[in-house]
Amino acid sequence: MSTPAQFQATRWSLVASAGSGTSRSALEELCASYWYPLYAFLRRGGSDAQEAADLTQGFFTALIEKDYVADADRERGRFRTFLLAALKNFASKEWAKNRAQKRGGGATVLSLDFESGEERYAREPADSLTPEGMYERRWALLVLDRTGEKLAAWFRKGGSDKAERYEALRPLLSGEGNATYRDVGLRLGMSETAVKVAVHRMRQRYREILRAEIADTVDDPRYVDDEIARLMEAVR
Amino acid sequence: MNDPQDPQKQARPEDAEAARLLEVGLSTGTGRPPRAAPSPVEMSEHFPDLELLEVLGQGGMGVVYMARQTKLDRLVALKVLPRELSEDPAFAERFAREARTLARLHHPHIVGVHEFGERDGLFFLVMEFVDGVTLRQIMAGGELTAREALAIVPQICDALQYAHDAGVVHRDIKPENILLDKNGRVKVADFGLAKLATRGDQDFTLTGTDQVMGTVHYMAPEQYKTPLEVDHRADIFSLGVVFYEMLTGELPVGKFQKPSEASNLDERIDEIVMRALERERDVRYQKAEEVESDVKTVVTSERAPARQDRGLRFHARLRRRDDKRPFSRFVLWSLMLLPVGVIAYILVYSFVSNNAVNNTYFYAMTASIWAGIIAASIAALVNLAAAIWASRRRSQVRGHGVAVLAMLVSLVSIGMMSSTLANLTTNMHVREFNSEFFKPYDPEAGDWGQLTVAGASAFDERRRILTSLNNTWVNYLDAISVRDPDKGGVRFTYSSEDRNKLEQMDDAEHEKLRAANALGMGVVGQATLPHSPHHFTPQAVEIDPWKREGRVTMIKAGERVFLRYPIRNDGGQWKFAIGQVTFGPE
Incomplete structure (x- = not known):
C-alpha cells in the first residue's frame, strides 16, 4: 500500500480507465480487499454458502479475466456501486448460463477465504437489513476496518512504545464510548493536554489513511467527501 | 426493495462509532459534531471592546460576526476560530505567525486584517468589514454575465499576485471567499487561513503530511496529492475552477465541457480557463498576473471590431439557443417604437395633407408614407444592431442604453424626414407658382x-x-x-x-x-x-x-x-x- 502522499491516480481510476497494464493488478487488489460485502450481499439475498462462494469467485473471474469492466454497463464513478451493479448483472445473466461449467471448477484468479467469510457472515446480526443495505453497511465497516488496521500498523512501525500508545488512545479516536482523556492520561503517564494533542494527531493520521483508502475506490479524489457521506448513510 | 433504513433496524453501537469515524475522514471534519455558532451576545463577553451585531457566517474555519469597534466607531468583521484548534499546542505560535503575515497584506482587493489575538482560548481576527455579498451568493442569485466574470477575475488575480509576491498562498480560493462590495469591487477574504487549520510544517513526526484542507472541488490536484509541496500555483488552479463556474454555472469535474461549449463565449477564454485548470502545475499559468493580462487582452480586443469570421459569428449568434434575449429585446423595442412611428406618420401626414393640393398632395401623401416606413426601418435596424451588440457584451444595461439611443435616432430621423418633406413640397411649388402666377x-x-x-x-x-x-x-x-x-x-x-x-x-x-x-x-x-x-x-x-x-x-x-x-x-x-x-x- 502506497502512502497517501504518493498516489498519483486512484486504483479505481486505473481500473476504470482500463487499457493500462497496471489496471489488472489494481483490480485484483481491489477485489481481494472488497469481496466480503459482495458475499454478504449474496448470502443475505438467499444464496447458500456454496453458491455465494461460487458466484463471488465466478464473478471475479469474469471481471478480471474477461475485461468485464470495459464492457459492463456500469456506473464508473465508484467502485462500490459498480461492483454491486456488475454482480447483479452477472448473477442474472452470465452465471445462469454458465452455471454448470463454473460449478465444475472453473479457473479461479483470486484466492479468497470463503470459510472465514462464512464464519463472519454467521455472526452478522439477524436483522431486517436488505441485501443492498447489508452490502453498503459491510462496505462502510470494511473501509473503516482497513483504515484501522493501517493506522495500527503505522503505529506499530514506530516501535512498541507507539504501539502501546495506540492501544490506549484508540478508544478515544471516535469520541464514542466511555474512555476519558484523564483515564488514558493516567494510564500512559501523560497530562490530559498531552493526551488531547496526541488524539488530535491520531485523528489527523486516521483521516489521511481513510481518505486515501476511499480515494482508491472512486475515480476522482474529489469525490472522497461525497463517498464518505454515502457511507455514513449506510451505517445510520 | 426495502428501505435499508428500515425502522425495524436495530440500533448498533458499532454503527454509531463507524459514523463518527467516517466523519473524522471528512475534509472539513474535526471529528466532532458541528456546533451552533455562539450568539453575538454569548460571544460579546470575550470581546468587551466590540459591539457584536450579528453572525455573518459560519464555516469550517469558525464563525464570523459583524461588529462595531466602539472606540473607533467603525464596522469590522470578527472571525473567531474553532475552539478545537487550540487543542493543538503549536497552534498559537502558528496562528501568530500567519496572522502577522496577513496583517501585512494591504491591498484594495484583499480583506484587510486589523487585529488578531487570543481571548480566553479563542483565537480571533478582526478584519475589514465588507458591505456586500459573496460571489457564491451572486452566482446563486441568478445569472452572472460573462462580462461581469471577466471584470471580476482580473481583480482576484491582482489580489493573488500581490499576496504571492508577499509569499502568501491563499490555499482556499472559492466563491465563498470572494466578496463583492456595493461598488462591485472584489475583496478576497481568508488569505492563508486554510493553512492555519493544517499541521505546522515543522512537525512531520506523527502526521507525515499536511492534513488535507480546503474545499475539494476548488483544490488543485497537488493539494490532495502532495500537500506539502503546495505553492502559489494551487491558487491559480482554484481561480480557474471559480472562473469556470462563473462562466458556466458548473464545476469542472469529470469530462467537463470547455466554457465556450457550455456558454456563448470567445474561444480565447477557453484557453485561459483550461490553462489555469491544468492538472500539472508546471503547465499551468505560473503567475496570477499572466491570467490577468490574458483576460484583459480578450476583454480589450472584444471591444475592438473586425474579426474575419464576423459574418459567421453573427449568424451563429442569431441561431444560438441561449441567445433569445436580444430578439425579445428587439421585438420589445420595435413594438414600443411602433406607436411612435404611427404618431410621427400621422403628424407628417396631416401636416402635409392639410397643405398639399393637387399633384403636390399626391407627392406629399406618398412621401409621408415613405417617411414613416424609412424611419421605422432605421429604428428597427438600429435596434437590431443594439441588441446584437448588447448580446456580444452579454450586458443588459448597455443594451437598453443603446436601444434608447436607437429610439432617439429614429425620432430624429422621422423629424428630419418630415421637415425635408415639408420644404420639398412647398419649394417645389413655389417655382411653379412664381413662374406662372406671380410676378x-x-x-x-x-x-x-x-x-x-x-x-x-x-x-x-x-x-x-x-x-x-x-x-x-x-x-x-x-x-x-x-x-x-x-x-x-x-x-x-x-x-x-x-x-x-x-x-x-x-x-x-x-x-x-x-x-x-x-x-x-x-x-x-x-x-x-x-x-x-x-x-x-x-x-x-x-x-x-x-x-x-x-x-x-x-x-x-x-x-x-x-x-x-x-x-x-x-x-x-x-x-x-x-x-x-x-x-x-x-
Whole structure:
C-alpha cells in the first residue's frame, strides 16, 4: 500500500480507465480487499454458502479475466456501486448460463477465504437489513476496518512504545464510548493536554489513511467527501 | 426493495462509532459534531471592546460576526476560530505567525486584517468589514454575465499576485471567499487561513503530511496529492475552477465541457480557463498576473471590431439557443417604437395633407408614407444592431442604453424626414407658382409683386381664393401691409386683430366660397376665406375674387407666404394647389 502522499491516480481510476497494464493488478487488489460485502450481499439475498462462494469467485473471474469492466454497463464513478451493479448483472445473466461449467471448477484468479467469510457472515446480526443495505453497511465497516488496521500498523512501525500508545488512545479516536482523556492520561503517564494533542494527531493520521483508502475506490479524489457521506448513510 | 433504513433496524453501537469515524475522514471534519455558532451576545463577553451585531457566517474555519469597534466607531468583521484548534499546542505560535503575515497584506482587493489575538482560548481576527455579498451568493442569485466574470477575475488575480509576491498562498480560493462590495469591487477574504487549520510544517513526526484542507472541488490536484509541496500555483488552479463556474454555472469535474461549449463565449477564454485548470502545475499559468493580462487582452480586443469570421459569428449568434434575449429585446423595442412611428406618420401626414393640393398632395401623401416606413426601418435596424451588440457584451444595461439611443435616432430621423418633406413640397411649388402666377417684385414697374391671372392658362378664370396654409389667413400672417406703389407708404394694414371681421363674412359670399371648396377637395366648411379685406390693390381696398378685374398686391417684405388657392383644371374640376411666394423687400 502506497502512502497517501504518493498516489498519483486512484486504483479505481486505473481500473476504470482500463487499457493500462497496471489496471489488472489494481483490480485484483481491489477485489481481494472488497469481496466480503459482495458475499454478504449474496448470502443475505438467499444464496447458500456454496453458491455465494461460487458466484463471488465466478464473478471475479469474469471481471478480471474477461475485461468485464470495459464492457459492463456500469456506473464508473465508484467502485462500490459498480461492483454491486456488475454482480447483479452477472448473477442474472452470465452465471445462469454458465452455471454448470463454473460449478465444475472453473479457473479461479483470486484466492479468497470463503470459510472465514462464512464464519463472519454467521455472526452478522439477524436483522431486517436488505441485501443492498447489508452490502453498503459491510462496505462502510470494511473501509473503516482497513483504515484501522493501517493506522495500527503505522503505529506499530514506530516501535512498541507507539504501539502501546495506540492501544490506549484508540478508544478515544471516535469520541464514542466511555474512555476519558484523564483515564488514558493516567494510564500512559501523560497530562490530559498531552493526551488531547496526541488524539488530535491520531485523528489527523486516521483521516489521511481513510481518505486515501476511499480515494482508491472512486475515480476522482474529489469525490472522497461525497463517498464518505454515502457511507455514513449506510451505517445510520 | 426495502428501505435499508428500515425502522425495524436495530440500533448498533458499532454503527454509531463507524459514523463518527467516517466523519473524522471528512475534509472539513474535526471529528466532532458541528456546533451552533455562539450568539453575538454569548460571544460579546470575550470581546468587551466590540459591539457584536450579528453572525455573518459560519464555516469550517469558525464563525464570523459583524461588529462595531466602539472606540473607533467603525464596522469590522470578527472571525473567531474553532475552539478545537487550540487543542493543538503549536497552534498559537502558528496562528501568530500567519496572522502577522496577513496583517501585512494591504491591498484594495484583499480583506484587510486589523487585529488578531487570543481571548480566553479563542483565537480571533478582526478584519475589514465588507458591505456586500459573496460571489457564491451572486452566482446563486441568478445569472452572472460573462462580462461581469471577466471584470471580476482580473481583480482576484491582482489580489493573488500581490499576496504571492508577499509569499502568501491563499490555499482556499472559492466563491465563498470572494466578496463583492456595493461598488462591485472584489475583496478576497481568508488569505492563508486554510493553512492555519493544517499541521505546522515543522512537525512531520506523527502526521507525515499536511492534513488535507480546503474545499475539494476548488483544490488543485497537488493539494490532495502532495500537500506539502503546495505553492502559489494551487491558487491559480482554484481561480480557474471559480472562473469556470462563473462562466458556466458548473464545476469542472469529470469530462467537463470547455466554457465556450457550455456558454456563448470567445474561444480565447477557453484557453485561459483550461490553462489555469491544468492538472500539472508546471503547465499551468505560473503567475496570477499572466491570467490577468490574458483576460484583459480578450476583454480589450472584444471591444475592438473586425474579426474575419464576423459574418459567421453573427449568424451563429442569431441561431444560438441561449441567445433569445436580444430578439425579445428587439421585438420589445420595435413594438414600443411602433406607436411612435404611427404618431410621427400621422403628424407628417396631416401636416402635409392639410397643405398639399393637387399633384403636390399626391407627392406629399406618398412621401409621408415613405417617411414613416424609412424611419421605422432605421429604428428597427438600429435596434437590431443594439441588441446584437448588447448580446456580444452579454450586458443588459448597455443594451437598453443603446436601444434608447436607437429610439432617439429614429425620432430624429422621422423629424428630419418630415421637415425635408415639408420644404420639398412647398419649394417645389413655389417655382411653379412664381413662374406662372406671380410676378416677382419689379422695381421698374414699382410693383411689390403682383398676383395676376395673366398666365393662368390652366385656369379658366382669374378666380382665386387666397388663404393661408391652414385656412386661416389672418393667423398665419401677422399683418399684411398694402402699399401704394405710386405714393409709397402703407396704404392698409391688416392684422390678426381683424380676424373677427372674418366671422362676419356675409352669407352670400360665404356660400360662394363653400361652393368653390366643395368643388375642390371637399373641405366644405373649412373655408374661412374672409370677406373683402383680403383682396387688396393699391387702387382698391376690395377686390372681389370672383370678378375678373383688379390685382392684389401683398407686401410682407422678406417673408415667405404660403398660399393655398383653388384651381380648376381643363376638365373644369376644382383642385387645390399649394405655393409659396416671397415678396420683395419693403
